[in-house]
Amino acid sequence: MRVPPKVRMLVWRALMNIFPTQQNLAQRRVHAASGGCVFCGELETVGHALVWCSTAQRFWPLFPFPISGHASVTGDIKEWFQVLAADRSSSQPEQIMMGLWSVWHTRNLRVWNGQGRSPEESLNCAMCTLHDFQANNGLPRPGVLRAKVHWQRPPMGTIKINMDGAFRAAGGLSGFGLVARDHNGSFLGCKMGRFHGVSSPLHAELLALREGLRFTAKWPDICICLESDAQGMINTVLSRGVDLSPLGCLIEDFQELLHAAGRVSVVHGFREVNGVADRLAHYVLSSHVSDAEVEWWDSPCLAL
Structure with a gap:
């Protein structure tokens, strides 16, 4: 996946449920952890924070391809991601991963800075970050050594x-x-x-x-x-x-x-x-x- 390393790490931690949500912090008896979502007050699980919170639910429909809550009954973020990532074009799972990162980033802006951000701003942040990373981190073909290249003349005329x-x-x-x-x-x-x-x-x-x-x-x-x-x-x-x-x-x-x-x-x-x-x-x-x-x-x- 051609996404920033910090995004890959965030998604892995979310799928492994080793994420600093209010619920996980409260279970570990971290001081001041209420267990409630900063946006709606409901129990903040990983799935709730990234997918099923009302704030996240206004974000995901903005994508140019359908994203739905496949695992809405159980709230299983791993099932949700696996179903969405299956049978997609190569770029769509990357965009979904960037979306998860941006939703969490928006949540942290509220928790730590008291700042709000619209769903449209969150999506723009995700796509711009992805574009910048891919534009500056082209992947070489493995096992291929490139010979020294020279400027080539264009065709006649x-x-x-x-x-x-x-x-x-x-x-x-x-x-x-x-x-x-x-x-x-x-x-x-x-x-x-x-x-x-x-x-x-x-x-x-x-x-x-x-x-x-x-x-x-x-x-x-x-x-x-x-x-x-x-x-x-x-x-x-x-x-x-x-x-x-x-x-x-x-x-x-x-x-x-x-x-x-x-x-x-x-x-x-x-x-x-x-x-x-x-x-x-x-x-x-x-x-x-x-x-x-x-x-x-x-x-x-x-x-x-």
């Missing part, structure tokens, strides 16, 4: 634009870099710039994709290949599923733009072939660079 996004959590900044070459490998142009208010590495890569799509307007009648080393971002944009994360609207816009622009394709390239775009994206994050976007056309920039 096609332009390739390599693109990359860099993210700086401090200040919520991102930089993007683009470099365009023709089928001979000749330099055509490059561009770099930065954005404020960026929330995650995935957000930064999506903004780089947006700039890459805009850059294609320089060559309106030519087929263009956009190449990025952000495998998670590419998978997200090319997938047909509904994205419920905070970036879902942005992703949906890109899907529509790519469908409308039949001459533009998006492909994955390993990091080694994306060096120039990567250097541009990181350079623009340096403090002495202005917020203005910069382009080169007549000759390659120093990064080349």
